[in-house]
Amino acid sequence: MAEIRERDDAADLSEREPAVVEPRHETEADDKDPEVYVVEPLLPQRLRRPSDLLRFIAALLALAAVVLLSLVAKQTLNGLAGDVAEGANLVPNLLSRVAAFLGGGAVLIVPVAFAVERVFHRDGLRVAEGLIAAIIGLVGSFLIGEWVMSSDAAGDLRQLLTGNRPGVEPFNTLLASVVAYSTAVRISRRPTWRALIWTVIALDVLSLFTSKQLTLPSAMVTIVAGMAIGYGTLYGVGSPNTRPPGTAVIAALRKLSFQPISARRIEDDHQGSRRYAVGLHDGSSLDVTVLDRDRQVAGLPYRLWRRIRLNSETRRRAIRSLRAELEREALMAYAAQAAGASTPRLLGTSEVGTEAALLAYEHLSTRPLDALPDSEIDDDLLAQIWEQLELLRLQRLAHRRLTGDSIHVDTEGRVVLTDARSGEIAAGDLLLRLDVVQLLTYLALRVGAERSVASAARVVGEDALAGAMPLLQKIALTRQTRSALAKDKGLLSAIREQIEALKPQAKIEEIRLERFRPRTLVTIIASTLAAYFLLSQLSQVNLVTVITTANWAWSLLALAASFVSFIAAALMLRGFVPESLPLWRTVLVQFASSFVKLVAPPAVGAVAINTRYLQKRGIPPASAVASVGASQLVMLIAHISLLLLFAYITGSNTATSFTPTRGLVLVMLAVAVLIVAVLGVPPLRRMLTKRLRSLFSNVLPRLLDVLQSPRKMFEGFAGTVMITIAFVTCLDACVSAFGGDISFTAVAVVFLTANAIGSAAPTPGGLGAVELALAGGLTVAGVDSAVATSAVLLYRLLTFWLPVLPGWAAFTWLQRHEAL
Structure with a gap:
C-alpha cells in the first residue's frame, strides 16, 4: 500500500468547494468499465471539523493558562521582560529601525500576498x-481592550497587560487580527508561508516591545487570543467537505482489480466511519469501510479522558494518524483470520485520494446479536461465542469490543466476529482477561449471570474466570455495556457470586484499573479551594502570636477534651457491637481514623476503618456494616437533638423578642431549597436513598440486639453524647484561651452546625469548610474575628493535625498486628 501522506498543494486543492466532475478514465481497460451509480445521500458542501473545535478549546485553555501564570509569576515575567529589553537595547539603532520597518510593513504585506x-x-x-476572522479579531480585541482599560474589576489584568504605561493597548488589535487571519486561512499547512508569517510577526512584536508599545504578557495573550478566534471562526463557518464521494470509492476498488456494478451507502459504524455495500460483477458482494481523515479526532476528549484515567496497559492511543488506523485494522483482521476465528475476510485496502482510505471485506449475510431476541440465544450459541473468543486468546489477540453489534450470527447459525479495529495483537494477560470480563457481562445482560458464567466455564475454564473476577469493574467495560448496567446494578455482584461458587478457593488479587476516580478530581479541586481559603485566614493571623499569647491552662483543657473524644468514639463503637471489643485497641482504631482523615472526608474515613476493624475481629461483613451504620444513625439523631436543645437554650437566654437576621433567613432559605432540590429531583432522591440504604441496611436488627443488653445500650448512647460534649468543650476552651467571652451553649450551636458542614464537604477531614464555618459562626455569635480565627486554628490543631502522628503510629501498629 502506498503511503498516505499530506501534500501541501493537494491539501490546498482539496479544501476548495467540491465540484461535480466526470470520472477520469486513465486506461483503455477503465473505459470499458460501466459507470456505477452510488446510492448515497448528498454529501454536505461544508462541515464542522472536530479538529477545529478541539484546537479552539485548546487555544482558550492556553489563553487562560497564560493569564494565570502571568498573574502568579509577575516577578519572573518582569525580570524576563527586563532581560529582553536590555538585550534589545544592545542592537544597533539602525538595525533596530530596519527591523521595526520590515516587521511593521511585512505584517500587512505577507497576508495580502497570501x-x-x-x-x-x-x-x-x-x-x-x-x-x-480578521474582522472578529479586530473588533473583539478592541472591545475587550476597552473593557480592561475602563473596568475597575480588571485592575490586575490591566496592570499585567499594560504595565500601567500610558498609551499601551492591552491587546494589539492589528496583531490579533493578523494572527486570526493566518489561522483561519490555514497558513500553517504551507511551510514556506508559515515560516514567513511567523517571522514577520516576531519582528513586529520585537519592535513594539522595544518601543514600549507592547508588554510581554500582552504579546502572548494577543497571539493566543488571535489563534482562538481563527479556530473558532473555522469551526463556526465550517470547512469545505474534502471527503471523497462514493464514486471515488468505486474508482479505488477498481484499482484493486474489483469490478463493482452497484453500491449503496449503509449505516455508519460505531466510530462514525462510512460504510458501503458494493455488488461485484461475479455476483459476490463487498462490505467497504471508509476511514476519513477528518474523523480521526472524533471522540478525542473521551479517549484522552480514558487514557489519563486508566492504567497504561488498558488504555489506547488517543490520536492515531489515518495510516496508523488503516494498518491497525488490517493487521488485526489478518491476524484473526490466521487464528482460525470466524471473521469477514479482508480482501484489500487502498487509499482514496489524500483524505481517506478504505478496507474491503467479503460480505457475509449475518444479523448482529443485538437483533436476536433473548429466547434465540441458546446454550449452543453461547458455546460458539466463547469458542471464538478462545481462538483469539490462544493467539494472544484481544478483541476489546465484544458487544452485541460486533458479534453476529449468519444464516446457518454460526457466530461471526466483526469490528476488529479496536483489537490488539500480542496482547498482554490483562487485555485478554478484560475480553473475558466484557463478554461475561454482556451475555449476563442478555441471558443472566448463571448461564453466562456456566457457558464460559465449559469453554474457557474455571481458572480463566477466576483470573477475570478481579476485573469485574464498570470502568473495564465498553461505554454501551456500562450504560446497560445502570438498569441492573447488581449484575456484577451476581457474576462474582457465580464464579465464587465454581471456584471457591480461588485467590483473588486486587487489580486497580483506574489511576484515579472522578471523585478524586472533585476532592483535589475542593482541597485546593479549601487550602486557598485557609491560607487567606492564616495570612491574617500570626501563628507565632497565636501560640505565644494563648492561655495554656485553657489550652491544656482543650487538649484533654480532644483526647477524651477518642475514648468516647471507642465507647460508642463498643456499645453498638454485641460482640466483645477490647477498649484500648478500639481507642487506637479511633486514633488511626484521624490519620485516614488526611485522605478522605471525615465521615467516610471513620466508617471505613471501623468497618474494617470489626471484620478483622471476626464479625461478618454484613454485621460489621450494620453495627457501624447503627452507630452513625444514632450519632445523627443525637447530633440533631443536641443542636435543637442547645439552640433552644441559647434562644431562651436572649431577649424575649427575637428577630432573625437577614443572614440567618438566607441560610434557612438556602437549606430549604437544598432539601427541596434533593427530595424533589428523582435522580438526587434516588442517590440519597441508595446511600442511606447501603449505610443503614440491617441496622434495625443490630439495634435490637444492642437494646437487649442494658450495659451495651448505656455504653453506646453515653459514648455518642460524650463525643459531642468533648468537642464542644475543646472549642469553648480554645475560645477562652484567647479571651473570648461566649456561652457554652452558643459554642455548642456553632460546633454542631460547622460539624454538619464539614461532614458534607468532600475535602479531607472537611479541611477549609470546617474552619470557615467555625470562624464565621463564632464571629456571628459575637466573638471578635481575630479571636475567632485564632481559636479555630488552635482547635483544628488539637483535633485534626496533632492526632495525625499518633494516628499514623496506631495505624501502622494495628496493620502489623493484623487488626486492620
Missing part, C-alpha cells in the same frame, strides 16, 4: 474566511 496567491488559484473562499 490572499492574492489564493485568489489566483481560485481559492477565494479561504481568503473570505480569513477576512471574517
Whole structure:
C-alpha cells in the first residue's frame, strides 16, 4: 500500500468547494468499465471539523493558562521582560529601525500576498474566511481592550497587560487580527508561508516591545487570543467537505482489480466511519469501510479522558494518524483470520485520494446479536461465542469490543466476529482477561449471570474466570455495556457470586484499573479551594502570636477534651457491637481514623476503618456494616437533638423578642431549597436513598440486639453524647484561651452546625469548610474575628493535625498486628 501522506498543494486543492466532475478514465481497460451509480445521500458542501473545535478549546485553555501564570509569576515575567529589553537595547539603532520597518510593513504585506496567491488559484473562499476572522479579531480585541482599560474589576489584568504605561493597548488589535487571519486561512499547512508569517510577526512584536508599545504578557495573550478566534471562526463557518464521494470509492476498488456494478451507502459504524455495500460483477458482494481523515479526532476528549484515567496497559492511543488506523485494522483482521476465528475476510485496502482510505471485506449475510431476541440465544450459541473468543486468546489477540453489534450470527447459525479495529495483537494477560470480563457481562445482560458464567466455564475454564473476577469493574467495560448496567446494578455482584461458587478457593488479587476516580478530581479541586481559603485566614493571623499569647491552662483543657473524644468514639463503637471489643485497641482504631482523615472526608474515613476493624475481629461483613451504620444513625439523631436543645437554650437566654437576621433567613432559605432540590429531583432522591440504604441496611436488627443488653445500650448512647460534649468543650476552651467571652451553649450551636458542614464537604477531614464555618459562626455569635480565627486554628490543631502522628503510629501498629 502506498503511503498516505499530506501534500501541501493537494491539501490546498482539496479544501476548495467540491465540484461535480466526470470520472477520469486513465486506461483503455477503465473505459470499458460501466459507470456505477452510488446510492448515497448528498454529501454536505461544508462541515464542522472536530479538529477545529478541539484546537479552539485548546487555544482558550492556553489563553487562560497564560493569564494565570502571568498573574502568579509577575516577578519572573518582569525580570524576563527586563532581560529582553536590555538585550534589545544592545542592537544597533539602525538595525533596530530596519527591523521595526520590515516587521511593521511585512505584517500587512505577507497576508495580502497570501490572499492574492489564493485568489489566483481560485481559492477565494479561504481568503473570505480569513477576512471574517480578521474582522472578529479586530473588533473583539478592541472591545475587550476597552473593557480592561475602563473596568475597575480588571485592575490586575490591566496592570499585567499594560504595565500601567500610558498609551499601551492591552491587546494589539492589528496583531490579533493578523494572527486570526493566518489561522483561519490555514497558513500553517504551507511551510514556506508559515515560516514567513511567523517571522514577520516576531519582528513586529520585537519592535513594539522595544518601543514600549507592547508588554510581554500582552504579546502572548494577543497571539493566543488571535489563534482562538481563527479556530473558532473555522469551526463556526465550517470547512469545505474534502471527503471523497462514493464514486471515488468505486474508482479505488477498481484499482484493486474489483469490478463493482452497484453500491449503496449503509449505516455508519460505531466510530462514525462510512460504510458501503458494493455488488461485484461475479455476483459476490463487498462490505467497504471508509476511514476519513477528518474523523480521526472524533471522540478525542473521551479517549484522552480514558487514557489519563486508566492504567497504561488498558488504555489506547488517543490520536492515531489515518495510516496508523488503516494498518491497525488490517493487521488485526489478518491476524484473526490466521487464528482460525470466524471473521469477514479482508480482501484489500487502498487509499482514496489524500483524505481517506478504505478496507474491503467479503460480505457475509449475518444479523448482529443485538437483533436476536433473548429466547434465540441458546446454550449452543453461547458455546460458539466463547469458542471464538478462545481462538483469539490462544493467539494472544484481544478483541476489546465484544458487544452485541460486533458479534453476529449468519444464516446457518454460526457466530461471526466483526469490528476488529479496536483489537490488539500480542496482547498482554490483562487485555485478554478484560475480553473475558466484557463478554461475561454482556451475555449476563442478555441471558443472566448463571448461564453466562456456566457457558464460559465449559469453554474457557474455571481458572480463566477466576483470573477475570478481579476485573469485574464498570470502568473495564465498553461505554454501551456500562450504560446497560445502570438498569441492573447488581449484575456484577451476581457474576462474582457465580464464579465464587465454581471456584471457591480461588485467590483473588486486587487489580486497580483506574489511576484515579472522578471523585478524586472533585476532592483535589475542593482541597485546593479549601487550602486557598485557609491560607487567606492564616495570612491574617500570626501563628507565632497565636501560640505565644494563648492561655495554656485553657489550652491544656482543650487538649484533654480532644483526647477524651477518642475514648468516647471507642465507647460508642463498643456499645453498638454485641460482640466483645477490647477498649484500648478500639481507642487506637479511633486514633488511626484521624490519620485516614488526611485522605478522605471525615465521615467516610471513620466508617471505613471501623468497618474494617470489626471484620478483622471476626464479625461478618454484613454485621460489621450494620453495627457501624447503627452507630452513625444514632450519632445523627443525637447530633440533631443536641443542636435543637442547645439552640433552644441559647434562644431562651436572649431577649424575649427575637428577630432573625437577614443572614440567618438566607441560610434557612438556602437549606430549604437544598432539601427541596434533593427530595424533589428523582435522580438526587434516588442517590440519597441508595446511600442511606447501603449505610443503614440491617441496622434495625443490630439495634435490637444492642437494646437487649442494658450495659451495651448505656455504653453506646453515653459514648455518642460524650463525643459531642468533648468537642464542644475543646472549642469553648480554645475560645477562652484567647479571651473570648461566649456561652457554652452558643459554642455548642456553632460546633454542631460547622460539624454538619464539614461532614458534607468532600475535602479531607472537611479541611477549609470546617474552619470557615467555625470562624464565621463564632464571629456571628459575637466573638471578635481575630479571636475567632485564632481559636479555630488552635482547635483544628488539637483535633485534626496533632492526632495525625499518633494516628499514623496506631495505624501502622494495628496493620502489623493484623487488626486492620
